[in-house]
Amino acid sequence: MMKLFWSSRSPFARKVMVLAHELSLGDQLTLIRVAVGSILLDENLMKHNPLNRIPTLIFDDGSALFDSRAICDYLVQFADTHELTCADHASRIADERRQSLGDGIMEQSVLTLGERKRPVQQFSPAHEAAYRLKTARTLDLLEGEAEQLVALTGVTIGSVAIAVALSHLDFRFNEENWRGTRPRLSDWHASMTERSSMKLTAFVEA
Ligand SMILES: N[C@@H](CCC(=O)N[C@@H](CS)C(=O)NCC(=O)O)C(=O)O
Numbered sequence: 507m508m509k510l511f512w513s514s515r516s517p518f519a520r521k522v523m524v525l526a527h528e529l530s531l532g533d534q535l536t537l538i539r540v541a542v543g544s545i546l547l548d549e550n551l552m553k554h555n556p557l558n559r560i561p562t563l564i565f566d567d568g569s570a571l572f573d574s575r576a577i578c579d580y581l582v583q584f585a586d587t588h589e590l591t592c593a594d595h596a597s598r599i600a601d602e603r604r605q606s607l608g609d610g611i612m613e614q615s616v617l618t619l620g621e622r623k624r625p626v627q628q629f630s631p632a633h634e635a636a637y638r639l640k641t642a643r644t645l646d647l648l649e650g651e652a653e654q655l656v657a658l659t660g661v662t663i664g665s666v667a668i669a670v671a672l673s674h675l676d677f678r679f680n681e682e683n684w685r686g687t688r689p690r691l692s693d694w695h696a697s698m699t700e701r702s703s704m705k706l707t708a709f710v711e712a
Contacts, residue, residue, distance in 0.1 A: 529590065
């Protein structure tokens with residue numbers, strides 16, 4: 507049984523859990539809930555991952571694997587399935603790029619939330635604006651590529667990353683109404699949220 511340092515608020519942790527459910531590995535992971543942030547440190551987590559980051563996966567022998575991308579790659583290997591493996595080199599690279607775009611949106615979201623938590627004298631409107639602009643541009647790019655997402659046969663790590671990043675925008679940035687100018691991406695996301703892997707891992711403020 508593997509353990510996963512996790513939070514029901516973390517998009518990166520949810521990406522790992524959605525993939526785990528897609529691979530029928532959900533019950534192989536025992537979740538250890540932890541509350542962390544860039545200045546909210548958890549000594550127990552840091553014993554395993556000095557970077558204080560979730561998700562962090564702990565194996566039976568006590569060794570740790572961290573960064574959601576590394577954990578996702580490991581889970582696909584562990585599941586020993588070809589279902590989520592891309593057929594050829596070009597589609598694999600395309601999916602790595604999708605994962606980077608999804609992770610990138612999550613990173614901008616985490617940075618924005620951190621910026622907004624700063625004391626008012628330290629808050630930087632320029633940083634906040636840049637984080638939101640990068641997010642908007644990435645969403646515009648994905649809207650332009652929505653047909654490629656729709657055309658994917660089955661889920662991939664990249665499509666999971668994008669779907670979770672969009673659900674995290676709904677959770678934390680609902681007022682931005684990302685769907686407003688992105689109808690195709692919105693339709694694709696709606697179909698992803700029907701999957702049981704997404705339903706079983708909903709964000710919860712806890
Ligand atoms: N690149 C990392 C990012 C993970 C990340 O930023 N996690 C946040 C929570 S969503 C975290 O652990 N923050 C605590 C910290 O940075 O100290 C990944 O893909 O796992």
